[in-house]
Amino acid sequence: MTQKTQTYGYCRVSSKDQKEDRQLAAMKEFGVPDDSIFLDKISGKDFQRPAYKRLMRKLKPDDTLVIKSIDRLGRDYSEILEQWRVITREKQAAIVVLDIPLLDTRQKGRDLTGTFIADLVLQILSYVAQTERESIRQRQAEGIATAQANGVRFGRPPIERPAIFEEVKEAWERGEISAREAARRLGVSRATFTTWAKE
Helix, strand or coil: CCCCCCEEEEEEECCCCCCCHHHHHHHHHHCCCHHHEEEEECCCCCCCCHHHHHHHHHCCCCCEEEECCHHHCCCCHHHHHHHHHHHHHHCCCEEEECCCCCCECCCCCCCHHHHHHHHHHHHHHHHHHHHHHHHHHHHHHHHHHHHHHCCCCCCCCCCCCCCCHHHHHHHHHCCCCCHHHHHHHHCCCHHHHHHHHHC
């Protein structure tokens, strides 16, 4: 007796504050049963995701996995491709990416051309997405460098030295008090006091 094939949906949002409504609505419109939709509210930085891991354990040959967009599978080019390989090759399941109709590997009579095109499109899209992310990071780094060159300071503003700093510093230099005691009198950490004292 052959096992009945299943259609599963996977949704992910990057934080508990983000809403998954659009992804869930897309799953239901496709026809994924409510009890076959897996949802993670966690960053895509790795695959230690409870719902995703449960889904992978359930997925079997000829099942179908539906996702709204390709980036639900991973955070970068290599991770997306690896998960695609695991699902389509190791699990021998199909993937449907709702936002990109070409990314649909359902059997179609075991049409190798269709599978090849889906794999090729995936590689191109993943590469473009990765390149764009790297470009954004590069632009951010260049923007920060330019701002710093123009005197813009990032991070928390420096702590103002209390009015009694010089008096306390001199007492410390004379050996009358320890650095810990000097820091206590100034209301700062010992590390902050020693940094100030060296400047």
